[in-house]
Every structure is written in C-alpha cells, then in structure tokens.
Amino acid sequence: MNIFERFMNIDRRWIFLAIGIAVVIPFFFPLGLPISVTEPVQNLYDALDAIPPNGQPLLLAIDYAPATLPELEPMSLALLRHAFRNDVNVAVLTLHPAGYGLAERALNKVAEEMGQVYGEDYCFLGFRPGISAVILGMGVNIVNVFPEDAYGTPLNDIPMMDGIRNYDDIPLLISLAGWGAAEAWVLYAHQPYGQRVGAGVTAVMATDFYPFLDTGQLIGLLGGMRGAAEYEELIDHPDEGVRGMDSQSSVHILIIALIVLGNIAYFGARRKRRQMEREAA
C-alpha cells in the first residue's frame, strides 16, 4: 500500500482527534484573528440601536433548545446587553418548549449583570405552544395570548407592558431559533401585520434566510457563532462568540487542509493504480 492509499484509508478517529486538538489549542493560545462585521449584522444592530429608551419594548423570542445553545445563546446575551445598555425595555418569550429555562437563564444573567428591574425594564412572558396561532394572536392582542407572564402576574399589572397592545406597539422583534420559528415570525408577524423582524439562526440555516434579507422581510440576520461574535464586537463586549471564533478558524484551516490532502491522495492513488495496470498489461 503506497502513501496515497494509506492516507485514503486513514482511521477516521485520527481526524476526530485532530479536530479536537484544533478546537482546544486556541482556548489556551488565542490567535486573535480579526472579526469583520457583515451588513446583515450591522443592520440588526442599527435597528435595535434606533429603539427609543424606556418606551415600547423589544420583543425577543428565544426559540432555541439546548442542542443549538453554543450558537444561539451568545446572540441572546449580546442582544440583551445591547438593549439594556441603551435602556431599551425587553419582553422575552419562547415558542419552543425547551426554550423556557434557557430564556430565563439568559435573561436573568444579563439583567443581574446590568442591574435591571423586573417588570420595569424587562419581563418574561414564558412559553406558549401553537406557533402560528400564537404569532397571529399576538397581532390582535398580546394579552389574549399571554394573559399573564411566566410567573403568574397579569400582563396588565406589569408597568413596562402598559399600553402595549399588539405589534403596532413593538418597534422590533428578534427571533433566535435553531428551527422554523424564525421563518414563522416572518410569515405570520411580518407578512400580515408588517412587524419589523430580525433573526438569529444557526449557521446551517443561515443560507435559507438570505432571500428574506433581500426582500426586506428580515431587517437583519445573525448567522451562527460568527454572527454572535460580530455582534459582540459591535457592542464592544467580547464573550463566548468571540472566544469560539479562533477555534472555528483553526478547524476550518484543518478541514481545508484535509480536503486538499484528500484530493491529492485520491488522484495520486488513481494515477498509481493506472500506472500499475498499464505495467501489468
């Protein structure tokens, strides 16, 4: 077996190990590669930045589950930090049953970190099942769908929700989702009610959402950990997103190298085989 064939038949566990090492090393020796901000991320930042302080709230739909936490939680933390830094009120809800605890975790962490008061600066509406029905219902009256917050307080008794009736009173809605929820907000909140919608999605889903950016159905988009890192750069608060990008880059370099080597090995082995066939003939 020549070197090309040996490379073609390499035990895939060596590749797993190499990827593991490529992820771990940058945590100890950061590469500090620059992170440039893309237009969809900048647009979302600008839209949130334009919301007047202490007025109508940002509606943040934390629609993700633990499986997509590493990509989407850094986004929710960055968005909450940006909103609270600008004194923008935030109402958080989730359409994913597993999102309840995760939404609460992100909200409490940033609220505590930035000294925000529940009910005055932020509130948590909790989880409601029935995606499209919930989104459409909120367009008529939010209280019909969420008569009380996650802790049983009637919505009408929460000071920051005073005068907030439906999407007409929500300047911006952002959905962070690792499944179809972000698109559902576009379909059922933007389309019939004209609600301004932004989204943060996993990198796998990002390419599906670019058409919505071109049509103006989405005003901004965060795609995967990279999107979160860009937003952290914009708010000048590097966190999990920025920390993970060095590992991302080193794994990408490794994968590119493996693809190149794999192709060299494939064509090298084929050439060798043909050569041997010719000699045998």
Next chain:
Amino acid sequence: MATIIWTTIGAILTLSVYSFLYKDNPFYKFAEHLVVGISAGYYLVIYYFNFIQPNVVAPVFLLRIGNEAIGLGSSMWWLALIPGILGLLLYTRFFPKFGWVGRWSLGIYVGGYAGLGLSPIMQARVLNQIGANALPLTSITNVFLIVGLLGTLTYFFFSMKHKGVLGVLARVGIVFLMVGFGASFGYTVMSRVSLLIGRVSFLLHDWLHLI
C-alpha cells in the same frame, strides 16, 4: 456545592456522548437513553401545563364544579370539548378497527394549518421573492443574479431536452447550484464545529476552570 455536582454530571455525560467517536460503549448508551427519557418527560409536563390544562381541563372541569370562570367563560365551556375530543380521536389509530376516525382530526388539523399558512407563505416565499428578482439590468451584480436565477430555473425545467441554449443555461444553473451547496456545506461545518466548541468551552471553563 450543588453547582459543582450538576456541572460534574454534565461533564461526565458530555464525555460519555463523545466516547462514541472511539466506538459504541455502555457509557454512550446510558447518556443516549437518559436524554431520550428526560426529554420525553419534560415535553409531556410542559405541554400538559401549557396546552391541555389551560385549554381543555381548566375550562371543562373547573368551571363545571363551580370555580371562578377560567378561559372561555361559564357559558361557552363546552367549546373546549371540541378540540379536546378531536385530540383524543387521534389515538384511535392504536385500534385498527376504529383507526379511520382519527383521520377526521388529522383532516381538520392539516386543513386548518394549510388555510392559515396559504396566504402568508405564498406572499413571503413566492410573490416577494419574484418581486425581489425583477431587477433592472443596470449593474453587473443584477445581471449575475438574473443569469443565475434563469440558469437554475432552467436546470429544473424537465419538459424539454437540455440542448442548445437550454443546455447552456442548465449548465450555468448547475454552477450556481454547486456554489449554493458549497455555501450551505461551509455553514453546516461551522454549525457542527460550534457545537463542539460549546462543549469544549463547558468542559474547560465551567467544569475545570482552566480558561
């Protein structure tokens, strides 16, 4: 102390799952079954208390025994029975003789959602996208976009043989499709690596406090 214990349990389960990369083993099987079991229990409780309890149980049972009005109000409590019964009918499929009854519920469910979605989906995914592609050919970007769109659509036009102009356009379409698939693959790699980064960060930062 409780945080340390739970973090350690999380770390052990994470390592158990990743041990599958070496080979299948009992630690991986245990972690896998634990996730499935806990998820099923969690979803059951969440759906019951957020869906069945407030929409069916509370209006039907609580109001009838004289509690204060909840949900639909005292005179319309019976309305909650309709979705409740339709939901129960879905389970008739476990009895082959009466399984057909469940199709009524399924028909209403599918019809309802199709009706709700038809207009917004048509608008968002079709009409707006067509509108966004009706571009003046005044810039290289627009020309590039239109050629890519026509080429890709031609590739999926199977009523005529892909020969001549149609063949050239279809080949252009393949190039654009491959670029699209490449971008999707790149994003997919990024997404999967992010999951690994998240777990490594948890192990090194939250558990071992090394970074």
